Amino acid sequence: MFRQLQLHIHLCLLNLAPAPASVPRLRLFSLKRPGGKGAHLSPSSSATADGVPRPWFGLHSWRESPLNENRTWGADGPQHSPPDPSSSNATYGSGDPALDAVSSLAEFGALVLSTPDPMAKARVSHVAFARWLRRKVPVGEFRPPDRPARPSKPPLVSMRDVPAPKNSGLPLNAYMLHNLAHVELNAIDLAWDTVVRFSPLREALGEQFFSDFAHVADEESRHFSWCAQRLAELGCR
């Protein structure tokens, strides 16, 4: 499901991005036209003729890829920029001592889930995966909260109460990006919920399972940051 969600998101990003000279590395996998030779849109695994699942061909290089610091969207696509000093005093900003006290990946996940502020969720996700890659924390074990925390605004409403674009008071691009930001935000929480919820089974599942989901969470936090940045540039928040 994650992969399908990601596929959707990546397609959306490719469609929304102003056509850059060179397409930035948004795709985790190459897309083939349905029905084309060897076509498969499920990147995490696909079944061979004998029904045996075959891992996604890009899995190895994805797992080996270094920490991705391109968390802002520049003129030519994703780019690395140093942390914004004005966010250093924000909740879980760079160097927040509260983050030094976190001692496991599962505890980081629970912290993300119980943090209401979306930007803080994104920051903690990145710190957590960075620390995991540097082998500074074990998987550990933690209990997930019943529901991921959300800010008080905007209010959570049922699907049918979400205003249509023409009644939203937003230009269509901001409306679409806002939707996408919600998808990314939920993807961050879903990935961390998986890490935390299954942490009691870490012996049986093995470290790679947790590493992969923390990696997904970090990627989603990067996508979310891009959406939030662009929404801010469009004058929304």
Ligand SMILES: *[C@@H]1O[C@H](CO)[C@@H](O)[C@H](O)[C@H]1NC(C)=O
């Ligand atoms: C990050 O962006 C730079 C361009 O600013 C690019 O050269 C580099 O390959 C990107 N890194 C990743 C991991 O995508």
Ligand SMILES: *[C@@H]1O[C@H](CO)[C@@H](O)[C@H](O)[C@H]1NC(C)=O
């Ligand atoms: C962060 O907070 C400290 C102490 O409250 C203050 O001295 C410092 O100027 C603040 N830094 C920023 C970038 O706001």
